Amino acid sequence: MKKKLLSALLSVAMVASLLVGCGAKTEAPAATEEATTEAPAEEAAPAEDVTISVAAIETAYGADMWAKVAEAFTAETGIKVELTTDKNLEDVIGPSMQGGEYPDVIHLATGREAALTEQFIKGNLIADITDVLSMTVPGEDAVVSDKIAGGFTDTSLTNPYGDGKTYLAPMFYSPCGLFYNAGLLEEKGWAVPTTWDEMWELGDKAAAEGIALFTYPTTGYFDAFLYALMYSVGGPEFFNAATNYEEGIWDTAEAKTCFDIIAKLATYTNPITPAQANDQDFTQNQQLVLDNKAIFMPNGTWIVGEMAEAPRAEGFKWGMTALPAVTAGGAGYSYTWFEQAWIPSGAENIDAAKQFVAFLYSDVACEIFAAAGAIQPVLGIADKLEGDNVMFYSIYDNGAKAAMGNFAAYESVAGLGSVREVFLDPVNSLVEGNMTQEAWVESIKEASDLMRANLK
Amino acid sequence: MKKSGSRNAFLTICIAPATILFFIFMIVPTFNVFRMSLFEKGAYSPKETFVGLNNFKVLLQDTNFIRSMQNMILLIVIVTIFTFVFAIVFAAILTREKIKGQNVFRIIFYIPNILSIVVISGIFSAIYKPENGMLNSIIGIFKDMSSPILWKGEKLVMVSIIIAMIWQAIGYYMVMYMASMSAVSESLYESAGLDGATKFQQFFMITIPLIWTNIRTTLTFYIISNINMAFLFVKSMTSGGPNGASEVALNYMYAQKDNGLYGYSMAVGVVIFLFSFALSAIVNKVTEREPLEF
Numbered sequence: 001m002k003k004k005l006l007s008a009l010l011s012v013a014m015v016a017s018l019l020v021g022c023g024a025k026t027e028a029p030a031a032t033e034e035a036t037t038e039a040p041a042e043e044a045a046p047a048e049d050v051t052i053s054v055a056a057i058e059t060a061y062g063a064d065m066w067a068k069v070a071e072a073f074t075a076e077t078g079i080k081v082e083l084t085t086d087k088n089l090e091d092v093i094g095p096s097m098q099g100g101e102y103p104d105v106i107h108l109a110t111g112r113e114a115a116l117t118e119q120f121i122k123g124n125l126i127a128d129i130t131d132v133l134s135m136t137v138p139g140e141d142a143v144v145s146d147k148i149a150g151g152f153t154d155t156s157l158t159n160p161y162g163d164g165k166t167y168l169a170p171m172f173y174s175p176c177g178l179f180y181n182a183g184l185l186e187e188k189g190w191a192v193p194t195t196w197d198e199m200w201e202l203g204d205k206a207a208a209e210g211i212a213l214f215t216y217p218t219t220g221y222f223d224a225f226l227y228a229l230m231y232s233v234g235g236p237e238f239f240n241a242a243t244n245y246e247e248g249i250w251d252t253a254e255a256k257t258c259f260d261i262i263a264k265l266a267t268y269t270n271p272i273t274p275a276q277a278n279d280q281d282f283t284q285n286q287q288l289v290l291d292n293k294a295i296f297m298p299n300g301t302w303i304v305g306e307m308a309e310a311p312r313a314e315g316f317k318w319g320m321t322a323l324p325a326v327t328a329g330g331a332g333y334s335y336t337w338f339e340q341a342w343i344p345s346g347a348e349n350i351d352a353a354k355q356f357v358a359f360l361y362s363d364v365a366c367e368i369f370a371a372a373g374a375i376q377p378v379l380g381i382a383d384k385l386e387g388d389n390v391m392f393y394s395i396y397d398n399g400a401k402a403a404m405g406n407f408a409a410y411e412s413v414a415g416l417g418s419v420r421e422v423f424l425d426p427v428n429s430l431v432e433g434n435m436t437q438e439a440w441v442e443s444i445k446e447a448s449d450l451m452r453a454n455l456k
Numbered sequence: 457m458k459k460s461g462s463r464n465a466f467l468t469i470c471i472a473p474a475t476i477l478f479f480i481f482m483i484v485p486t487f488n489v490f491r492m493s494l495f496e497k498g499a500y501s502p503k504e505t506f507v508g509l510n511n512f513k514v515l516l517q518d519t520n521f522i523r524s525m526q527n528m529i530l531l532i533v534i535v536t537i538f539t540f541v542f543a544i545v546f547a548a549i550l551t552r553e554k555i556k557g558q559n560v561f562r563i564i565f566y567i568p569n570i571l572s573i574v575v576i577s578g579i580f581s582a583i584y585k586p587e588n589g590m591l592n593s594i595i596g597i598f599k600d601m602s603s604p605i606l607w608k609g610e611k612l613v614m615v616s617i618i619i620a621m622i623w624q625a626i627g628y629y630m631v632m633y634m635a636s637m638s639a640v641s642e643s644l645y646e647s648a649g650l651d652g653a654t655k656f657q658q659f660f661m662i663t664i665p666l667i668w669t670n671i672r673t674t675l676t677f678y679i680i681s682n683i684n685m686a687f688l689f690v691k692s693m694t695s696g697g698p699n700g701a702s703e704v705a706l707n708y709m710y711a712q713k714d715n716g717l718y719g720y721s722m723a724v725g726v727v728i729f730l731f732s733f734a735l736s737a738i739v740n741k742v743t744e745r746e747p748l749e750f
Contacts, residue, residue, distance in 0.1 A: 094499075094500075097500055098499060098500060100502075113695070113714065114714045115714050115715065115716070116500075116714075118716070119498055119499060119500055119501075119714075119716040120500060122498060122716050123498040123500060123501035123503075123716065124501075125498075125500060125501055218697075219697075219699075271603060271606070272586035272587065272604055272606060274606065274609055274610065274697075274698040274699075275584075275586050275606035275607065275608040275609040275698070276585075276586065276608070277697065277698055278608070278693075278694050278695050278697045278698070279695050280577070280581060280692065280693065280694070280695070281581060281585075281608070284585070412498065412715055412716035412717050413717075414496070414510075414511055414514040414515070414518070414712075414717055414719075414720040414723075415514045415515075415517065415518040415520075415521075415720075417520065417715070418714075418715055421520075421700070425697070425698075425699045425700065426699055427699075428610065428697060428698035428699040429610060429698070429699045432606070432609055432610050432611070432698070434610050434611070434699075435699075
């Protein structure tokens with residue numbers, strides 16, 4: 001009797017659970033149906049059912065801001081966004097792009113080791129987005145070109161072919177310069193050098209106290225340094241000639257000054273720097289500045305966030321200065337580093353992608369980015385700055401001139417290294433003393449001839 | 457007749473999946489590597505131009521490539537010799553001698569093999585740190601370290617990678633040698649012992665000859681795995697730096713793809729392919745002996 005009761009109970013329980021299971025199943029589709037019927041109603045008219053895929057590199061600013069911007073964009077235009085963010089974006093989107101499947105918008109700057117953006121530039125695989133500049137920003141009345149700060153769409157970084165057409169949209173800018181521990185200089189009573197001669201003096205003083213004058217995270221950080229140096233030595237004319245590999249440019253007095261300064265700086269560099277100047281250990285070089293083992297390092301404003309968790313010397317305070325002038329009274333330059341967003345010409349939804357690029361300059365997007373520390377190159381952004389950024393971004397108000405641009409793109413040639421390999425990597429050898437300045441300059445000249453011959 | 461026909465059909469069906477997969481995923485890509493090495497093409501651009509053997513011509517004059525090959529050969533030779541000696545000695549000790557905690561040693565030696573290369577690289581990067589790194593701290597006890605040794609600097613970086621690679625490889629080969637050593641009959645050692653052979657004589661006259669086929673196989677393994685491991689270690693420890701001092705051929709091939717020279721990087725691939733094939737064949741030929749039976 002008891003057994004029967006038990007089995008009856010059990011079977012009831014089984015049937016009940018089955019019903020519950022069915023119930024849940026039948027309920028679920030209803031809910032999704034509702035959701036799908038609701039969504040288009042909200043979306044208003046334009047571009048229904050378009051989904052663009054956006055791939056963005058995750059840097060020191062984090063990935064959250066991209067999710068928020070994508071959400072805001074969908075809310076504004078109804079275009080759905082499929083977002084991919086990764087620290088090694090090249091490895092994530094590279095393989096499918098080799099298979100011919102492209103994201104619609106890619107946010108990935110030049111100058112990275114995998115040089116994916118450079119390859120797209122060299123291969124003419126980027127869509128012309130000149131017309132985006134005259135588009136109105138979604139949700140606003142303003143035209144894109146009215147919002148972007150002056151100069152940002154005239155550089156070789158955005159117009160790589162020099163034909164007046166814009167292919168890459170300028171994103172998050174950051175003044176680059178020499179970062180240092182302002183607390184240390186105050187404590188020692190050392191002034192921030194304004195000329196290279198003062199720099200060397202400071203170097204000797206610091207060396208007497210066992211502090212190196214200089215360090216660098218990796219040789220890659222010398223690009224902004226070299227650009228600013230070329231500007232401060234020879235002005236825009238020299239910079240343009242040099243970045244276009246003009247014949248004989250490396251034999252000029254200006255070039256020699258640049259090489260001399262870097263070679264001399266190498267002797268003032270903390271000797272352990274090259275052993276840590278790789279993509280795995282570079283933060284340890286940055287740590288040298290935090291620990292008062294080196295005074296200056298070339299870097300960008302993201303350094304504050306990147307090293308936020310790192311231990312530091314007592315009284316540490318971030319400071320940033322432009323590159324010193326070559327002669328007393330000369331101009332100090334700070335390179336304006338900025339990232340780029342672009343549309344691969346193989347993308348499926350180019351029109352929707354262009355709307356997304358335009359939206360990146362909207363007030364909404366700029367605020368989301370700024371909250372994460374990423375500063376869009378738009379007019380009036382100065383009001384949105386907070387904390388250390390106020391000081392960093394005011395560098396140009398304090399007398400430093402802005403340097404922009406980069407080495408001109410050249411057709412890849414077998415056996416010819418990248419700009420970084422030719423110009424910057426040997427700095428490691430200079431610091432370790434395994435290479436002479438002459439050998440370095442000689443290899444630059446040789447490579448420069450080849451680069452000129454293969455200019456795009 | 458009919459029976460064997462259906463048997464053949466059955467065999468064909470059984471073998472077909474493996475053959476087809478092997479063809480698609482091994483033969484075709486290999487063939488493609490050779491074909492692409494004759495073209496010039498960006499990694500992402502659909503346009504390809506035929507350049508014949510030009511890629512190989514340039515390769516022979518490319519000092520960076522020559523350096524990367526030199527580094528690779530250095531790694532193959534040095535790492536193989538040291539790993540071989542350590543692995544076989546440890547294996548002999550662990551199989552032939554009665555040591556307390558034998559199994560513990562076995563596990564300890566094998567652990568590096570379970571760890572991923574990235575983890576090992578992280579461990580060794582910490583050991584090699586110029587300041588507060590384990591190695592420099594230990595040396596600092598005995599000598600003044602005001603200018604620390606730069607283990608990952610230009611002069612020592614290859615040595616550092618070699619040490620990490622040997623440490624990683626010993627366990628794996630040790631286990632392989634132990635397996636074949638324990639198959640050697642105990643009676644041989646006993647009778648040799650009665651004849652007055654020392655442990656060393658036993659090792660060289662009994663153990664080595666009897667596991668010779670195994671040694672030959674592992675030599676081929678050394679060549680292939682060192683080429684691959686060198687890439688993994690360099691990629692995760694130094695990225696080929698400083699200033700290309702630790703560049704190895706596979707990493708160079710990878711970097712050339714990033715430079716937008718897909719065909720050129722495939723040419724590097726072809727050279728590595730032929731090199732490892734040829735080297736394995738030579739080693740195999742040179743070490744050929746009459747197989748000993750016991």
